[in-house]
Amino acid sequence: MKNSMISRRKFIGTTAAVAALAVVPFNYSLAAGPKRKKPNSKVGGVQLGCTTYSYRNMPHKVDDVIQYLLLAGISSIELRSVAEEDLGLPQMPQRPRGQMSDQEKADFAKAADGLKEKQRQWRLSLSMSHYADMRKKFNKAGIDVHIAKFAPSSWSDAEIDYAYDAAKVLGSIGITDEYSDAAEKRLGKFAEKHHSLAMYHLHGQAAEPGFSFDNVIKDSPANMINLDAGHYFGATGKHPNDVIIKYHDRMRSIHIKDKTSPTSTPAGTNMPFGKGETPIADILNLLKKEKWPIEVDVELEYDVPADSDPAKEVVKCIDYMRNILE
Numbered sequence: 001m002k003n004s005m006i007s008r009r010k011f012i013g014t015t016a017a018v019a020a021l022a023v024v025p026f027n028y029s030l031a032a033g034p035k036r037k038k039p040n041s042k043v044g045g046v047q048l049g050c051t052t053y054s055y056r057n058m059p060h061k062v063d064d065v066i067q068y069l070l071l072a073g074i075s076s077i078e079l080r081s082v083a084e085e086d087l088g089l090p091q092m093p094q095r096p097r098g099q100m101s102d103q104e105k106a107d108f109a110k111a112a113d114g115l116k117e118k119q120r121q122w123r124l125s126l127s128m129s130h131y132a133d134m135r136k137k138f139n140k141a142g143i144d145v146h147i148a149k150f151a152p153s154s155w156s157d158a159e160i161d162y163a164y165d166a167a168k169v170l171g172s173i174g175i176t177d178e179y180s181d182a183a184e185k186r187l188g189k190f191a192e193k194h195h196s197l198a199m200y201h202l203h204g205q206a207a208e209p210g211f212s213f214d215n216v217i218k219d220s221p222a223n224m225i226n227l228d229a230g231h232y233f234g235a236t237g238k239h240p241n242d243v244i245i246k247y248h249d250r251m252r253s254i255h256i257k258d259k260t261s262p263t264s265t266p267a268g269t270n271m272p273f274g275k276g277e278t279p280i281a282d283i284l285n286l287l288k289k290e291k292w293p294i295e296v297d298v299e300l301e302y303d304v305p306a307d308s309d310p311a312k313e314v315v316k317c318i319d320y321m322r323n324i325l326e
Helices: 008-023 028-032 062-072 082-087 102-125 129-140 157-170 181-193 229-236 240-250 280-290 310-325
Strands: 046-051 076-079 144-149 174-178 197-201 223-228 251-256 295-298
Touching (some): 028 062, 046 144, 046 280, 046 310, 062 082, 062 310, 076 295, 102 157, 129 144, 144 251, 157 181, 181 197, 223 240, 229 240, 229 251, 240 251, 295 310
Parallel strands (some): 144 174, 174 197, 197 223, 251 295
């Protein structure tokens, strides 16, 4: 299975532009300059964006992330852990290197338990005005927070309420978390309570015997599928459009990445866009044709070349998809 062809002239132009960025160190602080136009990554009626997890290996404050997004012209995002980290969430001390002694293991486990309570107290004492200010930063730059990922399914009830309150203040349509049976049973009820959505991100579960997407959404009308089209294809070799067509009314976002199929060599491997086998063009053209309210977010997970960085690679991914949709 191969991606549909895109304009060779367009792609060469894009590649040359990003290659130039790789040669000359980029001053990311200039990306948010006062004369820069606000971004618009809605192309052919399809809203393109990214999850801020893509920038995990770079300086990760909100101000930094905004600059990376402006570089790629992105106007909608899935906001990941950068939100709480930026606001000062207590963090776990670094794990001791090498083989830990029994005492070190016990001390580390005790610290982890203590951290969970510290984080709970921090969340429940945090004013929502901090999230209002964060939203103003993003919106001033022309960026909407489409989805917030707080991963709260293992938190206390009060913390889940906090997460939904924060998501609402940020302007998000809801929260996404990693899928599990327990998360699906629990979060949907909170989503209903807050008139919001609970969206579940999946990896390779679709390749497991007996798996059904019906189980991802069965316990609440507020439950939604956050399909990772790359993981799905890399694990099953099946066309993601079959799932999108069947569940489009229970889907508000798709993670996109290019992977090889499970029968290729190497199998199920993340690749730069255009180098793998995920039918990205087919997915985008389906959404363009049907006009479903499903956004497409880059989740950058392939190995970044030594002469590049994640921000420059996201530019390539977004431009690759722009060239398909234009």
